[in-house]
Structure formats: structure tokens, C-alpha cells
Amino acid sequence: MTSFRKILRYAAPYKTYAWLNVVSNIFYALFGTLAMVSLFPMLSVLFGDTEKLFVEPKWTGITNAKDYAEQYLNYFVTQKEIEGVDDVLIFMVILVVATFLLKNLFGYLAMFFITFLRNGVLKDLRNDLYDKTIDLPVSFYSEKRKGDTIARITNDVQEIQHSFLSILELIVREPLMILFAIGAMLLISAKLTLFVFIFIPVSGIIISVISKSLKKHSDKVQQEQGVFLSILEETLGGLKIIKGFNAEKIFSGKFRESTGRLFKSANILLNRQNLASPASEFLGIVTIATLLWYGGQMVLVEKSLEPEAFLVYMALAYQILTPAKAISKANSSIKRGNAAAERVLEILETESAIKDAPDAITKSDFKEEMFINNISFKYEDEWVLKDFNLQVPKGSTVALVGQSGSGKSTIANLVTRFYDVNKGTISIDGIDIKNMTQKSLRGLMGLVTQDSILFNDTIKENLKIGKIDASEAEMIDALKIANAWEFVKDLPKGIETNIGDSGNKLSGGQKQRLSIARAVLKNPPLMILDEATSALDTESERLVQDALENMMKNRTSIVIAHRLSTIQSADSIIVLSKGQIIEQGTHAELIDKKGSYYNLVEMQSLA
Known part of the structure; x- marks a missing residue:
């Protein structure tokens, strides 16, 4: 229950609703018992x-x-x-109706107040999970399935919500219903009530045995939900490849295997969960049957109990069955909820590997240079960069080239602090980037990646990610610099046009030019271009390259290039191989050397 107690702190802002729920439940339990007891005077009148x-x-x-x-x-x-x-008799009927009315009124009020509590906890928990999802470093998601994270934010939080209601019922309403009913039963006949206490522990032991393994099977179900959501997410993201390679059967097989495992685990879980209610009801009926036999003796043989009192007593005894069943159901629900809470807390309590230093400064400008000093880095076991040094003066364009896997994109990940270096330092104007706030560091940079990451929204909203308070005129200027205004102005709704999921209503070149426009609108002093033209056709590449050149004027740029024709005007070209610099110079200088860079240029010109 440790996990559940941690989740309960989310109820603190809604404690007023919790107290109102408790008060309503007290009156619900009280009038629920009085409703049964109020039958006694009516029966007395009927029997004369x-x-x-x-x-x-x-x-x-x-x-x-x-x-x-x-x-x-x-x-x-x-x-x-x-x-x-x-x-x-009419007065007795009015009394019975009034007590039942009050019982149901307070029952409704209890559910009314708990609705705000449940949905408030759900909202705050999901908000915190989403904030944590954004806060965690990129490296966290290279090791985790995205579908599993989605499952935790959706299914697991929903399970906690249902369990949260169950635990409040377990703590307040149902025990009070039992206590009030037993209190009234003791007043009617203490001797007869002893039979109830004999069967309650027996019922509890049987129910606990049934629900003991619920948490284990609940874990399996929730994990498998994460797996099949991951398969679904990957399928939707790679639908063109799946269809293009006729791989439908492969992915359908993976999905069916996952749903098959989910089918087996869910069956075991639900069957054991469903067994708790009929088992508790049967044990309750056994108790009632025993009471009927023994109470009948007291009424018919011993004459120590009035018939109307016995009928009310039996009604109260049967009334205990409903809260007892609810408690058994709540117990199994809490087992499932605790498993869900552990999965949710695993994300909430994950410490981010990349944090701002306690005394981190806010840097708002770039004055002199970026200096990458003797850094080494590895994602897992093998070093991707070894003793790497690079100086990027303000206003210069530095290009990084080399074969795939040489470490080019890793440098972009390190200067933006998506990852932290294992050795060495990266500094801006002499200040280690680890001593700056991540927000201010990234505020100095614009990022254009190979994959044009756009969102299912309008062009306007995608651009505002670069500058949230940008005017329409500023957006149009940025689109013009990025050579994107020529197609945006012809769209049905201009910048108000929705571009679809991942911008898929646009061509590759159009998406990339929008990405550049977003970076232009941000207007950062330092630009990171990670193979921004490598996925484009020749015509799109020319338009995008023109846009990039417009954008890089009077800016400091680090360009990671696959197509060497795009970086010939760079102030310095760095050639990488296996994480180390093997050549450095301008385009003309490196061509004259006839080394690795020359060979790369020749290979691309032949291609």
C-alpha cells in the first residue's frame, strides 16, 4: 500500500470534497440502518x-x-x-419513506462530492505525468517503449481512479453501514448477533485467499497493454514501410501474439476478481440461513423474540451483505490499483539524468565562441567520440562531415544537452553549459533536424513554437526567408491551414522549409542544422539550401552535412571518422589535400 499512499497526496487539494463525502456517507449509513429499523413500528401495527x-x-x-x-x-x-x-399505519409508511428518501439523498451527495475528488486526482496525476514525460531526457525514451509510457498515462491512471473510489468506500461508507447495522442488531438481540461474528472472519480468510494473486496478474495485464500499444504506435508510424514491404502479416502476427498473452492474463485476473463477489454472497447467505434457523427457534420455541423484531433483524442482517460484497470487490480493486500506482510512480519518481545545477545561471546572449574541449562520449559501452575538440567563433559556420556512425549527430545532441558528455566540457563564452539552465541554453539555439518534426495543427501554431508571441507579419517574414511563403500563400487558409499528422499533408521539402521558418522566427544566435537537406530531392534541396543560407547570414552555425555540396562555403569543415577529427580546413584546402574529404566529394559526384 506504500504506492497508494504516495498517490493519495494528490487528494490534498480536494480535501473539502473528501470531508463532504465522509459526512454524506455517515448520514447515508445512518439512514440506511434507520430505514430498516423504521419497518419495526409498521410491522408492530400490522401484527397488532x-x-x-x-x-x-x-x-x-x-x-x-x-x-x-x-x-x-x-x-x-x-x-x-x-x-x-x-x-x-399511514404515519408508519411516511416514516419508512422519509428514512429511505434521506438515505438515497445522502448516497447521491456522497457520489456527487467524490466525483470532483476522483476527477481532480485524475487530472493532476496526468498533468504531472505529462510534465515528467517532457522533463525526462531523450535517453530515457531510447530505452523505453513509447506505447508503455502511453499505457501508464491512460490505462494505469484510469485504474488508479477507480481504485481511489473503492478505497474511500472501503474506509468510510461500507464499514459504517456494517457497524450501524450490527449496532441495531445488537439492540434487537445480542445473542443472535454472536452468530454473525462467527462467520465474518471465515469470510475474510476465504476472500483474502482469492485476491492474494490479483496484484501479480494485474501487473502482467498492464505490462502487456503497454506492449500492444507500442506495436500499434509503431504500426501507425511505419505504415508506408509495412505496406511497401508487404509486411502486414509480420506485424499482425506480433499484435496477435500480444493480444493473445493479454487474453490469457486478463481471463485469469477477471475470473479471480469475479469469484470474490459470489463467494462473499454465498457465505452471507449461509450466515442468513443459520440466523433463520436459530432466530426461528427464539421466536417459535423460546418465545424470547417478537416476530416483527426478528423480521427487522433479518432485513438488517441481509443489508450487511451488500457492503460486505463491496468491501471484497474494493479489496481486489485496490490490488489492481496498487499495481497501476507502482507503474505510474516508476515514471514520476525517475530522476532525470540531466538536471540544472543548483547555482545554474541564465545566459541570454552569445558574445564570443562555443568551445568543445577534449570531450569523450558513449551511449552504452563503445566510445562514440574520443578526445574531441572544436572551436566555433561567433559569426562562423562550421560543418561536420563523415561516414554514418562517425559521431556527427552526437555532437548536436551534446551541445543542446539532450545528453551530457562523459569527459571534457562544452562551454559558451567560457561558461560550461552544465552551469547554465537548460532553458536558457536552448534559448540560444535553433534546431533543424533531418526529420521535419511538425505537429497536427495549423502552420501558424507550428511556427509559434519558435516564438509564442510572434505577430502574423513576423511569421510571414520568417516564411519568406525560408522560401516557404511561396506555397503557404496558395494554401486554402494560408497560415491557418492544418497540415495533418506530422505535417503529412505537405511534401518533404515543404515540411523542411516550415521547420527552417520556425527556427528563423525564433531568431537564435546559434543554429544547429542536423543533415537538414539529406532526405530531399534535388529541387527541394536547392530551395531548402537557399533558405538555410538566408537563415545563416550573420549567425553562428554548426552544420552536420551528408550532402557535401551544401557546405562548400563553410568557414571550417571538420572531417570525422570513428569519433575523431581526421581532417580540418576550408573546402578548397581539403580538396587540395586530396585526403578523406576529397574522396567523399568524389564519391558523391560520381553518385
């Missing part, structure tokens, strides 16, 4: 067992509460008859 009392009885203490209640009832009925009211 009402004793004539002309003097109002006096309260002598809690020990004589039962006798006082009976005497006062008889006195009340006698007074009504004296007043000439022939049909006393």
Missing part, C-alpha cells in the same frame, strides 16, 4: 402487537435504549389513536 401506553417514557441511559425506543413507539401510536386517527 402495539402495547397501549398513556404516559411518555423517560430516558434512563444507553443501556435501556431498546426498551425506551419500543415504549416511546407504543406511546406515540396510543396518542394517535386517542386523537381519533384511525389509520395509524
Whole structure:
């Protein structure tokens, strides 16, 4: 229950609703018992067992509460008859109806207040999970399935919500219903009530045995939900490849394997969960049957209990069954909820590997240079960069080239602090980037990646990611610099046009130019271009390259290039191989050397 206690802190902002729920449940349980007890006077009138009392009885203490209640009832009925009211039964019916009305009114109020509590916890928990999802470093998601994260934010949080309601019922309403009912039963017949206490522990032991393995099977179900959501997410993201390679059967097979495992685990879980309710009901009926036998002896043989009192007693005893069943269901629900809470807390309590230093400064400008000093880095076991050095003066364009896997894109990940270096330092104007806030560091940079990452929204909203308060005129200027205005102005709704999921209503070149426009709108002093033209056709590449050149004017740029024709005007070209610099110079200088860079240029010109 440790996990569940941690989740309960989310109820703190809604404690007023919690207290109102508790108060409503107290009255619900009270009037629920009184509704049954109120049948007693009506039955007494029906059976004609009402004793004539002309003097109002006096309260002598809690020990004589039962006798006082009976005497006062008889006195009340006698007074009504004296007043000439022939049909006393109508008053009894009104009493029964009133108590049931109050019971149901407070039952509704209890559910009304808990709705705000449940949905409030759900909202805050999901908000925190989403914030944590954004806060965690990129490296976290290279090791985790995205579908599993989605499952935790959706299914697991929903499971916690249902369990949260169950635990409040378990703690407040249902136990109170049982306690009030048993209290009334004790007043009617303490001797008969002893039978109830004999069967309650037996029921509890059987129910606990049934629900013991629920948490384990609940874990399996929730993990498998994460797996099949991951397969679904990958299928939707790679649908063109799946269809293009006729791989439908492969992915369908993976999905069916996952749903098959989910089918087996869910069946075991639900069957054991469903067993708790009928088992508790059967045990309750056994208790009722025993009470019928023993209580019948008291009424018919011993004559120590009035028939109407026995009927009310049986109604109260049966009333215990409903909350007892609810408690058994709540217990199994809590087992499932605790498993879900552990999965949710695993994300919430994950410490981010990349944090701002306690005394991190906010840097708002770039004055002199970026200096990458003797850095080494590895994602897992093998070094991707070894003793790497690079100086990027303000206003210069530095290009990084080399074969795939040489470490080019890793440098972009390190200067933006998507990952932290294992050795060495990266500094801007002499300040280690680890000593700056991540927000201010990334505020100095614009990022254009090989994959044009756009969102299912309008062009306007995608651009505003670069500058949230940008005017329409600023957006149009940025689109013009990025050579994107020529196609945006012809769209049906201009910048208000929705571009679809991942911008798929646009061509590759159009998407990339929008990405460049977004970076232009941000207007950062330092630009990171990670193979921004490598996925484009020749015509799109020319348009994008023109846009990039427009954007890089008067800016400091680090260009990671696959197509060497795009970086010939760079101030410095760095050639990488296996994480180390093997050549460095301008395009003309490196061509004259006829080394690795020359060979790369020749290979691409032949291609």
C-alpha cells in the first residue's frame, strides 16, 4: 500500500470534497440502518402487537435504549389513536419513506462530492505525468517503449481512479453501514448477533485467499497493454514501410501474439476478481440461513423474540451483505490499483539524468565562441567520440562531415544537452553549459533536424513554437526567408491551414522549409542544422539550401552535412571518422589535400 499512499497526496487539494463525502456517507449509513429499523413500528401495527401506553417514557441511559425506543413507539401510536386517527399505519409508511428518501439523498451527495475528488486526482496525476514525460531526457525514451509510457498515462491512471473510489468506500461508507447495522442488531438481540461474528472472519480468510494473486496478474495485464500499444504506435508510424514491404502479416502476427498473452492474463485476473463477489454472497447467505434457523427457534420455541423484531433483524442482517460484497470487490480493486500506482510512480519518481545545477545561471546572449574541449562520449559501452575538440567563433559556420556512425549527430545532441558528455566540457563564452539552465541554453539555439518534426495543427501554431508571441507579419517574414511563403500563400487558409499528422499533408521539402521558418522566427544566435537537406530531392534541396543560407547570414552555425555540396562555403569543415577529427580546413584546402574529404566529394559526384 506504500504506492497508494504516495498517490493519495494528490487528494490534498480536494480535501473539502473528501470531508463532504465522509459526512454524506455517515448520514447515508445512518439512514440506511434507520430505514430498516423504521419497518419495526409498521410491522408492530400490522401484527397488532402495539402495547397501549398513556404516559411518555423517560430516558434512563444507553443501556435501556431498546426498551425506551419500543415504549416511546407504543406511546406515540396510543396518542394517535386517542386523537381519533384511525389509520395509524399511514404515519408508519411516511416514516419508512422519509428514512429511505434521506438515505438515497445522502448516497447521491456522497457520489456527487467524490466525483470532483476522483476527477481532480485524475487530472493532476496526468498533468504531472505529462510534465515528467517532457522533463525526462531523450535517453530515457531510447530505452523505453513509447506505447508503455502511453499505457501508464491512460490505462494505469484510469485504474488508479477507480481504485481511489473503492478505497474511500472501503474506509468510510461500507464499514459504517456494517457497524450501524450490527449496532441495531445488537439492540434487537445480542445473542443472535454472536452468530454473525462467527462467520465474518471465515469470510475474510476465504476472500483474502482469492485476491492474494490479483496484484501479480494485474501487473502482467498492464505490462502487456503497454506492449500492444507500442506495436500499434509503431504500426501507425511505419505504415508506408509495412505496406511497401508487404509486411502486414509480420506485424499482425506480433499484435496477435500480444493480444493473445493479454487474453490469457486478463481471463485469469477477471475470473479471480469475479469469484470474490459470489463467494462473499454465498457465505452471507449461509450466515442468513443459520440466523433463520436459530432466530426461528427464539421466536417459535423460546418465545424470547417478537416476530416483527426478528423480521427487522433479518432485513438488517441481509443489508450487511451488500457492503460486505463491496468491501471484497474494493479489496481486489485496490490490488489492481496498487499495481497501476507502482507503474505510474516508476515514471514520476525517475530522476532525470540531466538536471540544472543548483547555482545554474541564465545566459541570454552569445558574445564570443562555443568551445568543445577534449570531450569523450558513449551511449552504452563503445566510445562514440574520443578526445574531441572544436572551436566555433561567433559569426562562423562550421560543418561536420563523415561516414554514418562517425559521431556527427552526437555532437548536436551534446551541445543542446539532450545528453551530457562523459569527459571534457562544452562551454559558451567560457561558461560550461552544465552551469547554465537548460532553458536558457536552448534559448540560444535553433534546431533543424533531418526529420521535419511538425505537429497536427495549423502552420501558424507550428511556427509559434519558435516564438509564442510572434505577430502574423513576423511569421510571414520568417516564411519568406525560408522560401516557404511561396506555397503557404496558395494554401486554402494560408497560415491557418492544418497540415495533418506530422505535417503529412505537405511534401518533404515543404515540411523542411516550415521547420527552417520556425527556427528563423525564433531568431537564435546559434543554429544547429542536423543533415537538414539529406532526405530531399534535388529541387527541394536547392530551395531548402537557399533558405538555410538566408537563415545563416550573420549567425553562428554548426552544420552536420551528408550532402557535401551544401557546405562548400563553410568557414571550417571538420572531417570525422570513428569519433575523431581526421581532417580540418576550408573546402578548397581539403580538396587540395586530396585526403578523406576529397574522396567523399568524389564519391558523391560520381553518385
